[in-house]
Amino acid sequence: MQSKVESFGAGKKQGSISRQKLIGNTLVYILLICGAIVFMIPFAWMISTSLKEPAQIFVFPPKWIPEPICWNNYLKALTIMPFQRFLLNTVIITASCLIGQVLSASLVAYGFARIEFPGREFMFILLISTMLLPGQVTMIPIFILFKNLNWIDTFKPLILPAFFGGGAYFIFFLRQFFKTIPFDLEDAARIDGCSTFGIFAKIILPLAKPALTTVAIFSFMNHWNDFMGPLIYINSLERKTIALGLASFQGQYTTDWHLLMAASVVALIPVLVIFFSLQKYFVEGIALSGIKG
């Protein structure tokens, strides 16, 4: 009887790979490769355009390889709009929100996961139900609130909410994770006289580094790419974020696609760097959310 265990990865398992399986695998490969090419075309097109001379853009059918290759476009794109300013603003907002969300979400999640207190279940259900609420319902009153505080056109409305729990998703995610940590560790620490907060800081947090990294990454992505938030709260040019800046320069540069594409490439670079270096956290984070959901 031939072993029918599926071959993993490099197919180390012997057992005859039947002809059928070979054809099947080849088909899969062809499909995957075709799909991969299709998926990468937009990126290639973006880079290609960003390196072209204006004259070469308005050509049909389009050429893929620019001649000459204008690296200068990038310099131009980043100086014509105050890109460094945009970058700084985006970094400030994103970093602050990241810190706020990681800290407050872990505090709250710990409370829900590891401390028994009356009303906990009710509060948790309340938390979950907020996930069903579209942001648009609360968006306007919150805007009015910040307007009355005179915080419009500052970063405060964008940063402050991150410190108040950081959103139901992250709290839920971290709570599930915290629940998996064995209680014996806690009991041992208590016997040694550790306070609850001490347990949180010295035992739970270090153990939760992967989960916290995942939260940090998704927080980063959300805020780096956030458009509607800055759109509503920021008006003056020097406070705009990259997303906002790119969008507002579109009017001026719809004909200068080479510059617009160059600026867009630069806008994507930090995201790509983070993604490539921390890819496994992305993948695990998404996978976990799907399983828990």
Add this chain to the structure above:
Amino acid sequence: MALGRTKQTTVQRKRTIEGYMFISPWLIGFVIFTLGPIVVSLLMSFTDWDVITSPAWIGVSNYTKLISDELFVKALSNTLYYTVLSVPLGMLGALLLALLLNQKVKGTYIFRTIYYLPSVTSGVAVALLWRWIFNPEFGIANNILTKLHVPAVGWLSDPKWAMPALIIMSLWSVGGGMLIYLAGLQGIPRELYEAAEIDGASSMRKFWSVTIPLLTPTIFFNMVMSVIGSFQVFTQAYVMTGGGPGNSTLFYVLYLYRNAFEWFKMGYASALAWVLFIIILIPTLLQFKFANRWVHYQ
């Protein structure tokens, strides 16, 4: 005995205080940023308010106005059109990719990266890229069409094609759903497949009797999240088309945004927001209700 009881109550009380202290950031935030605003928003929806003058109570006027508001109907139907197409197509695409990637051929890692990468990049940069791709004269969308001997199309400048363009663009981001399906697929115990094989099941049979039923929780989750997400599309519409041409891409949230922040009709915008809430809630609740019929949990 009395001593023991007092001690326990003290600890209990301590835990209660600690518990609430730990969740206090969320609790306070909930009151300030959720509960309060919900009440205010509801009240606001019964007023006519332009922020500068004082609000005027008009009862359910805003809600009755909605029905005869052409733009509201347009925005709603646009958003539904988008949802009805992009969600099933997206789910199918993600599932297909996940199934392919689950075959464990060489290079799965690279393929997974390639397919997931577009969903990581989002926002304005991507919207601009696709605006360029759909450029009727010089973009590669029409380039590809003409190469296939299909007549070129106006894409974002044609009311008939603007929404399909956005739907196509949304398919680029199926990587996220793909990852979720992959996780779901990998959660199916191998023993079930082996048992099916022993019973002589073909690949097709295995797929329909083992894979799909056990994937239903994942499918369900994806469906709920996708529908909720597609109802809230905003950035693409604002950046790429401004809702046009001819309001063909006027998404619901874009219309809401305009009412609130461009026309300062806060009361009306609040009513729009509440209607959105109901519109999202109904399919979500329905999906949950009918889940029993087709979602298998282990």
